[in-house]
Structures are given as structure tokens and as C-alpha cells.
Amino acid sequence: MVKLAFNSALGQKDLKKEEKDEALIPQDVDVEDILRIRQQSRAWCWCMCLGLALILSGVVVGGAYLYRYYFIEEQKMYYCGANYFEDNYKVWDRIEERVSFLEGVEFINIPVPKFSDSDPADIVHDFKKELTAYLDLRLNKCYIIHLNTSVVMPPKGLMELLINIEAGTYLPQSYLVREQMIVTGKIDHMDKLGEFIEDLCKGRETYKLERRETVFGIQKREALNCHKILHFENTFVVETMICEP
Structure with missing residues (x-):
């Protein structure tokens, strides 16, 4: 006969983990709102990276133009x-x-x-x-x-x-x-x-x-x-x- 004590312990461990994760989330906060905020944060990070890339490219192009205008006139x-x-x-x-x-x-x-x-x-x-x-x-x-x-x-x-x-x-x-x-x-x-x-x-x-x-x-x-x-x-x-x- 095989005992199921191991699976029971594992189940209890997972249950405790879920309870612990739920305890970290305030009761008055919707989980969907948290996911939405995370997605918005990721989108904002991508926008910021894209903006920095555009700014850097503008600096490079502008620097080349200024060099050509002032030094290679x-x-x-x-x-x-x-x-x-x-x-x-x-x-x-x-x-x-x-x-x-x-x-x-x-x-x-x-x-x-x-x-x-x-x-x-x-x-x-x-x-x-x-x-x-x-x-x-x-x-x-x-x-x-x-x-x-x-x-x-x-x-x-x-x-x-x-x-x-x-x-x-x-x-x-x-x-x-x-x-x-x-x-x-x-x-x-x-x-x-x-x-x-x-x-x-x-x-x-x-x-x-x-x-x-x-x-x-x-x-x-x-x-x-x-x-x-x-x-x-x-x-x-x-x-x-x-x-x-």
C-alpha cells in the first residue's frame, strides 16, 4: 500500500504559498488592476527606451550637421x-x-x-x-x-x-x-x-x-x-x- 503523505505535504506547501501570496495583496486591491498596472509599466519602459533611442539618433545627426556646418564649411x-x-x-x-x-x-x-x-x-x-x-x-x-x-x-x-x-x-x-x-x-x-x-x-x-x-x-x-x-x-x-x- 502506498501512502500519500508526500502529496499531502506538497499540497499543503502549495496552499501555504498561495495563502502567503494572497496575504501580500491588500484586500481592497483588484488583481486585474495590478496586472493592468504592470502592463502599463512595461509599455512605458518601451516608450522611454524608444524615446532615448530617438534622442540619441538626433544628437548624432545634429552633431554631424554642426560639425559639417562649422568645421567643414x-x-x-x-x-x-x-x-x-x-x-x-x-x-x-x-x-x-x-x-x-x-x-x-x-x-x-x-x-x-x-x-x-x-x-x-x-x-x-x-x-x-x-x-x-x-x-x-x-x-x-x-x-x-x-x-x-x-x-x-x-x-x-x-x-x-x-x-x-x-x-x-x-x-x-x-x-x-x-x-x-x-x-x-x-x-x-x-x-x-x-x-x-x-x-x-x-x-x-x-x-x-x-x-x-x-x-x-x-x-x-x-x-x-x-x-x-x-x-x-x-x-x-x-x-x-x-x-x-
Whole structure:
């Protein structure tokens, strides 16, 4: 015969537990009200978490906007043009380009020229790395050379010039300066050229340039395969001739 003393004790234990739980609930409080309050509390917690998430996202977006507005205002794009003379001031021409600035770097975009046979191009003048990169958009090739600060205005000076042009207080009636570059070798590793030039030339054939007067063995009358890029980042227009020996 099996005794049921164990089940009886268990039943008494559960009964005591229920009585204890009921004793914790005041007699004048409805259990349904307690459940409703708990559900409302959970819903309020979810709403609070959602609100905090929205506030944090707003802080992030607002912070990014403020950073862009106050610290990257240089990224404004300037659309500008310059009239210039060549061949002893007998021939008049015009060049147009777009210019922007960021962290000591000048970005110049030359669209397809309307008045010359030069190539469209993107140019980066990195004053921190002291390098200039020319991306010939027709050839889809990049060319790197040391920054010539005697020709290229620093960002602050060039920005002031462009602001004056936009305001109409300075309308450049400029002249043409010619320079010739020689391709001296291919660049396979661009990790030391800086992030801006690396981004410009990534996935493209990239070559090193030197000014013609510094390259030995190149005669002035020697026939070369050349193409030119017209641009300005000063009070005068520059014709950069890039040649391959």
C-alpha cells in the first residue's frame, strides 16, 4: 500500500504559498488592476527606451550637421571662370572650373572645355603631403608631382580670391603661364600619397612626373606624346603639358 503523505505535504506547501501570496495583496486591491498596472509599466519602459533611442539618433545627426556646418564649411563648391590672353596678348580665351577645399587640400574639377582642346581633369593639391595629382579624365590616368607653391595659391588665399570673384569685386583678366611635365615612371603603391590623392587615383594607372627642365637627356625639340590641362589656382591661368618620352 502506498501512502500519500508526500502529496499531502506538497499540497499543503502549495496552499501555504498561495495563502502567503494572497496575504501580500491588500484586500481592497483588484488583481486585474495590478496586472493592468504592470502592463502599463512595461509599455512605458518601451516608450522611454524608444524615446532615448530617438534622442540619441538626433544628437548624432545634429552633431554631424554642426560639425559639417562649422568645421567643414570649406567644402562649399565655387563655380568660377577666368578670361585670359595668350601669344603676346593677341588671342583671348576663357576657362571655367569648380573648386572646393577641405583640411588644407584644394580640389579642382575642369569640365570639358568649351574654348580649347585641353583635356577635362580633376586636380588635387595636397598642402600637407606637398603633392599635386592630375587625373586626366579623357585618358583615365593619374599623374603625381611635387606641389609647386610658387604657382598654386594656398587654400586660404585661393578661397579669398574666389569669394571676391563671386562677389564681383575682382574679375580676373588674366594671362597664360605654360609648364611642361615629363612622365618618369609608374607608381604601383599609393599608400604614401595621402588619402585624398589615393582616393582620386585608386584603380587607375598612376605615373610620376617631373618638370622638363629638371629631366636630363630630354632635348627641347624632341618630339613627345603630350596632352594638356588648362586650370587656374592663382591670378593667372596655367597650361600644364604632360608628355611621355
